[in-house]
Amino acid sequence: MDNPTLQALLVASYGRNYLARPLTPAPNQPEYFEVQARGKKHEVAVGDLLEIQVTSQHQGVIEKTLPRKNLLFRSDAFRSKSIAANVDQILLVLATEPGFSPDLLGRAAIAAKHEGIELRILLNKIDLTEKLDKARELLQPYQQLGIPIHEISAKFQMESLMRIQPYLAGKVSVLVGQSGMGKSTLLNQWVPTAVAQTREHSLKLDTGKHTTTACRYYDLPSSWGVSNGILGALIDSPGFQEFGLAHLSESELQHAFTEFEPFLGHCRFHNCTHAQEPGCAVREGVIKGHIAGTRLALFAQLLHETRNATLQLQNQ
Numbered sequence: 001m002d003n004p005t006l007q008a009l010l011v012a013s014y015g016r017n018y019l020a021r022p023l024t025p026a027p028n029q030p031e032y033f034e035v036q037a038r039g040k041k042h043e044v045a046v047g048d049l050l051e052i053q054v055t056s057q058h059q060g061v062i063e064k065t066l067p068r069k070n071l072l073f074r075s076d077a078f079r080s081k082s083i084a085a086n087v088d089q090i091l092l093v094l095a096t097e098p099g100f101s102p103d104l105l106g107r108a109a110i111a112a113k114h115e116g117i118e119l120r121i122l123l124n125k126i127d128l129t130e131k132l133d134k135a136r137e138l139l140q141p142y143q144q145l146g147i148p149i150h151e152i153s154a155k156f157q158m159e160s161l162m163r164i165q166p167y168l169a170g171k172v173s174v175l176v177g178q179s180g181m182g183k184s185t186l187l188n189q190w191v192p193t194a195v196a197q198t199r200e201h202s203l204k205l206d207t208g209k210h211t212t213t214a215c216r217y218y219d220l221p222s223s224w225g226v227s228n229g230i231l232g233a234l235i236d237s238p239g240f241q242e243f244g245l246a247h248l249s250e251s252e253l254q255h256a257f258t259e260f261e262p263f264l265g266h267c268r269f270h271n272c273t274h275a276q277e278p279g280c281a282v283r284e285g286v287i288k289g290h291i292a293g294t295r296l297a298l299f300a301q302l303l304h305e306t307r308n309a310t311l312q313l314q315n316q
């Protein structure tokens with residue numbers, strides 16, 4: 001007889017090992033299965049809904065990934081790293097200290113816009129006041145774009161976290177950001193059982209270090225109540241130092257810069273790159289103060305990377 005197949009949610013990914021939780025609990029069925037993808041090409045991410053074939057009491061293989069509504073990932077010309085799938089919202093965690101990279105902030109915002117995922121910025125560690133003004137200044141262009149920004153202290157101001165809870169209930173949110181910004185601290189404040197769950201996952205998958213090495217999915221506490229019939233969840237992810245977006249085409253890139261939109265199509269040359277060309281409406285927008293100069297600089301850098309990646313692929 002064939003082994004049974006069942007539907008499961010991918011809740012932890014560590015290298016090429018994954019943990020999946022069956023969608024429908026059944027008697028004598030483990031809470032989690034250790035699962036593996038069949039081929040190297042089969043990309044899966046935490047948050048994916050899978051069909052798995054059970055191969056032994058606690059193990060299975062991924063038969064297929066059910067259609068996803070989005071996939072957040074970063075890449076360079078050769079590799080891509082999936083962060084999470086089927087998310088409703090990205091919580092980008094920044095800190096006053098250590099200072100965050102405005103470049104990575106910009107890239108995460110472009111990825112969110114491109115995938116059509118809501119973005120919420122959490123400026124953490126506001127108890128460390130010395131660099132607070134500097135952080136606010138770097139966030140100015142994003143405030144102007146209408147992205148919600150919350151100032152919080154995950155360690156010392158519980159009420160600052162409580163204020164965000166209504167925006168999390170009933171949604172699947174993924175915590176992203178550089179290492180040391182406070183993603184896991186936030187997770188542990190919001191989901192007090194996360195430590196225990198992490199320990200359980202770690203026993204199966206890794207050695208349980210302080211810094212996060214795997215993406216993991218945690219249900220929100222049931223005391224928060226359901227919204228649209230759903231509890232919601234938080235996904236913790238490892239800190240990143242690069243955020244390549246070379247998988248975006250030139251056109252996708254332009255359209256991911258929300259504030260360019262009113263100016264696109266108004267440049268003198270239809271293939272304007274908004275660099276040196278005369279009669280550029282986007283640069284005019286910068287001069288008039290509608291577009292931040294730092295955002296145009298980010299666009300130039302991303303365009304350069306996309307073109308390089310395309311050239312490299314052509315030369316392979």
Ligand SMILES: Nc1nc2c(ncn2[C@@H]2O[C@H](COP(=O)(O)OP(=O)(O)OP(=O)(O)O)[C@@H](O)[C@H]2O)c(=O)[nH]1
Binds near residue numbers: 183213240
């Ligand atoms: N002063 C202060 N320190 C904080 C706050 N939040 C977190 N920290 C500290 O910042 C350090 C990093 O926190 P983590 O939660 O591990 O950071 P992370 O973003 O998960 O880092 P990675 O897992 O490496 O990506 C820890 O020493 C925390 O105690 C805060 O609000 N204020």
Ligand SMILES: [Mg+2]
Binds near residue numbers: 183184210211212237
């Ligand atoms: Mg962490």
Ligand SMILES: [Zn+2]
Binds near residue numbers: 267273281
């Ligand atoms: Zn132009």
